[in-house]
Amino acid sequence: MGDSPTSHAATSAGSLRSRLSYEYRVGIVFLLGLFMELLDMTVVNVAIPTLQHDFGADLAGIEWVVTGYLLSLAVFIPAAGFVADRFGSKRTFMLALAVFSAASLGAGFAWNLDSLVAFRLLQGVGGGMLTPVGTAMVFRAFPRDRRAIASAFVAVPAAIAPALGPVLGAYLVEYQSWHWIFLLNVPIGILGLFLGWRWLREDRVHPHHRFDVPGFVLSSTGFGLLLFGLSQAATHDWASPGVAGAGAAGLAILALLAAVELRKAEPMLDLQLFRIRSFASANAVIAVAMAAMMGGLFLIPLFLQGPRGESVLESGLVTFAQALGILAGMPLAAKLEARVGSRRLVLVGLLVILLSSWLFTGIGRDVDLMAVRAWMVLRGFGMALVFVAGQLALFGDVPHERTARASSLFNVSRQVAASIGVAISASVLSGGITTNLAAIGGTTAGAVARLGAQVDAFQAAFWVPVVMAGIGLLAALWLPAALPAGGASLIESLAAGEGVDEETACDETAA
DSSP: OOOOHHHHHHHHHHHHHHHBOHHHHHHHHHHHHHHHHHHHHHHHHHHHHHHHHHHTOOHHHHTHHHHHHHHHHHHHHHHHHHHHHHHOHHHHHHHHHHHHHHHHHHHHTOOSHHHHHHHHHHHHHHHHHHHHHHHHHHHHHSOGGGHHHHHHHHHHHHHHHHHHHHHHHHHHHHHSOTTHHHHTHHHHHHHHHHHHHHHOOOOOSOTTOOOOHHHHHHHHHHHHHHHHHHHHHTTSOTTSIIIIIHHHHHHHHHHHHHHHHTTOSSOSSOGGGGGSHHHHHHHHHHHHHHHHHHHHHHHHHHHHHTTTOOOHHHHHHHHTHHHHHHHHHHHHHHHHHHHHOHHHHHHHHHHHHHHHHHHGGGOOTTOOHHHHHHHHHHHHHHHHHHHHHHHHHHHHTSOGGGHHHHHHHHHHHHHHHHHHHHHHHHHHHHHHHHHHHHHTTGGGSOHHHHHHHHHHHHHHHTHHHHHHHHHHHHHHTTSOOSOOOOOOOHHHHHHTTTTBOSOOGGGGOOO
């Protein structure tokens, strides 16, 4: 009688385990989880009009499909590092992956808008813990002289998923069903859970620390209000209560959070990490780069589907060219960082982002799509340099036992920065369209004049990523200039067999 599929899968996983060193196993498991979580953030946006139609929802109600997930992330990202240190990184990561997968299954079978929003909130619980805990696991697993490979494992899905999401979402909604944008996560999650159970080791850094209740309440409330305000800024006036009121209240609570956490011996958010120059400066650089990237990715599809008149799928295929630039830049970035240092590589990357973003400020209705693809490839290449080198600088001087807390802070700043980039870009675009249409007589103007007004507004809005990249250049000057230990690129290491580990006896430790 033949082997069962389960035993065959277990045998295959065991065989792969025997050939890969532990750090690569951690990287593969994390890659599955992070890619699934980040892809879900962008793939859902494409389906919003379809969801609104199918559920008969108004705009205010359907917004909570996105906003609810965002707020749930804001609650659990700050707590993720503390929870992992207290209860174990493997246990926390596996729980987060299970929650996200189960919530995805529920969202795929949602029967009304309320149930979908509820499952999206639950997805945010898993996603909020998944990314920071997984990031910390990867950087702990790789020795310092091979951190470039760890950075690639983190940066690849973080940069590619936002570009791939619109393409995949458009295909599934147009040719399959919106249910599949959620159900697609389930087999990926199951595979990640199986490999994580087989491969990951437990790591408890502070098993006796008590849960920081004031820190959790203040951080979840403060970041939740701030991100809610920024999400509303994309469609509302900045002076409205939902934007200005929520944003101001969030900032005030976060100021109180800082005062409380800096006085605690066992804080949830280890703000003392910002005393480390490399961590603070790299955090600022990556945050600004993320704002530039997400602001651009918000504007480009809108222009292509609006004034340019392309379909959702064609628009996604154009923006996906950014992922090709990222894939080309990652191995080169990991290799060059060891030779030229993080600061020089980040500066070059930001210059490339600035240049490629500036090209969009002159975009017109008759723009050649091949030219846009080339600009996206260039943009992705610059992102690869910044993300790989920036993350190496960020975690380079962080002590091993504080990696999970550092990852939480890093992911919080990245999430807030992405929201800021989208909010400012949307506001400049919306204000520009309103002003330009009023100048030509509003809706009474001809169709060509109205399209011209929209194009002018887009050209003005594309200056937002340019300015963000310029701010990033200034922040990058604060990065330490010393060369790190560095290491070979991911591709070179795999080709040379550095990921192969025949002596696996020490890796067979069960959690």
